Amino acid sequence: MRRRVLGVVAVAAVALFALLPLLSTDQARSAGLPQILDRSQLRELTTISMFVVLTSAWNIIGGLAGYPSFGNVVFFGLGAYATAVLTDPEHGHLPLVVGLLASPLVPAVAAVVIGFPLLRLRGHYFSIATLGISIAFGEVINNLDVLGGATGLFPPIIRNDLLFYYLMFFAAALTVAVTWWITRSRLGYGLVAIRENEEAAAVLGVDTTRYKIIAFVIAAVLTGLAGGIFAQWNSFINRENVFPVDYSVQMILMAVIGGAGSITGPVVGAVGLEALIQLLAGGSGVYTQILLGALLAVTVIFLPRGVIDFVVGRSRLTLAHFRRSLRETSV
């Protein structure tokens, strides 16, 4: 019964995300429909959708396979640069479609090249190595004049913000669908086996290297697609806005808070946290960031398996549960 209600709520939420932005158009306004969303809110929804992509894609390698990458932003940056270098009038000057098609390809190749050596590392070593790689890529691109160097790239401005919202929404839906497919496939079972005990999985015949690289490539493709859409939407990219370490951290936080390893957890985490970040952004206070930090700490301490675990009823809002959570999360 509860699953059913939750399902209805989920469908309603998705429908809301899909249809509400239509009301922000000039056509809707002239047709006399209520102006529920303005351009600023449409932009916020686009950013939220972007983080659904980033977080859910991270979840494939970090949550399902248990390889906590701290450098997934490298795929975002490479996707953005692939698109921008093709569409920037001073470089490729090709149409948007061509640019967007390239955005998953470059990160995919990079994921194979990076994945072979790095996916042999585990735990902290893997995290640190991916973090290093993502910073190194940013530095190299910053010094390559063919890619705009420190100045960055400027894809032409396309004024249709609704288009970019739907592109990002589509990418988010695609990412969730891919995750859903993986969890029901041989690949998904293999990844979970790797996460729980890699040696045992190998003994049972899981080709661990191949599985891990496939997961890494899928994450890279989806993250890169979001990067490509972002580049065209923002019409300006350089190292600072497409290789920020912040994004790598944010993906992990959102996935962990929502519930890493599940399908809906990262989505809930991304939507909830990014909405909160947007809500608290601006003003002139330094306290918003402190508040956000405190909230994150509290959530991780009391809901170590994520918000989604709590919502579907496996965690309880009781003192006993909090005590157990504290035991689980403290060393």
Add this chain to the structure above:
Amino acid sequence: MRLSRIASLAVAVVLVAACSSGAAPGGAPSGSGGAAKTGADIIIGSPISLTGSTSNEGNLSKQGYDMWLSWINEQGGITVDGVKHKVQIKYEDDQSKPDLSAQLMQKLISEGHAQFILGPYGSPATASDAVIAEKNQIPMVEANGAAEAIFNKGYKYTFGVLSPAKKYLAGVIDMAATLTPKPTTVAILSADDNFSVEVAQGVVDYAPTKGMKVVFDQKYPNGSTDVSSLVAQAKATNPDILMNSGHLAEAIAINKAAKDLGLDAKILAYSVGPSTPQFIKALGKDADYVYDGSQWTPQVKYTPSFYLGEADYVKAYKTMFKTQDDPDYHVAESTAACLALQKAIENASSLDPAKVRDALAKLDVMTFFGQIKFDSRGLNIYKPMVVEQIQNGEHHTVYPPDVADKKPEYPTPPWSQR
């Protein structure tokens, strides 16, 4: 129990909806202020870095905006077609993040009903925000994004009052060309951020036209203070002029390394750093003779057609912010952006964004900051950069001669004789 969980999910959905339904109150312009001939307030938005890595510069920019705001409202506001409109500036803290800056600028326009925009701090944020100005067709006057690349994209709604990055050290080259014995070789060390790279490129392009040869041109990672090996390489080329396009900490490190390694250039010049009090505090006597390119100094003498003169500006700054420090150029250029916007609104006799945009394009005024006039790209290439030199622990303006208060002390004596 069950219900409470469903309720908590509902809360999550509501949270999203709340975010999209706009938490900020409308802030629509209120009606008349009572007196006759008083119109609705003009609302100006500004996403600015009040926290984060460039919070220092962001807060200086805000001071510059606030200086003008209090002055214009004392005058009763901006006069548009015979009607006085008071002004409000709405700020949003972009945390020094370019993408957040763009988001907040859109919020200022959509939800704060900002009619015009004063720019953010820094070239990356300005580049992101310029796109928002284009998409919304709202004019943005900016004072803190000097990277020329922003202005080469055919954007129509972004105007920068400050001299572009490539000009930062050009004044030093101009000055050097007038000195005897004339220096002939230049070595430049540059940070690898977009602004610093453009500053260095400006020198590399400009020096040969003044008969000087660039003998050394190297980049180092932005923020790096481990520069001794680069300075040693530069010393090997025995340059007459040693230049740095970077930031305060790097300028201090390079000056120390030049002393330690005995690099005796006739001119030591830095793009950013010497104009701040910290530079002199950190280096003491070793800061003497150092030059820097500055957008503005408190000593410059222009003849403004409106607003305050330099001396009154400095006095008003000290009174308003209860400080003994002189306003630095970040403050002055930010005030200048407000002046440009004010004049354009007055000239347009309209609050229509497109008309004000056209008035900005045609603007040509003299202010305490210098001439403000935009080329077809929206860039103020008409105001010269001034050259400052530290003499006996004090800042003096030494070039161009018509605004200078002292002559340059040249050549810089060798380290062994200081």
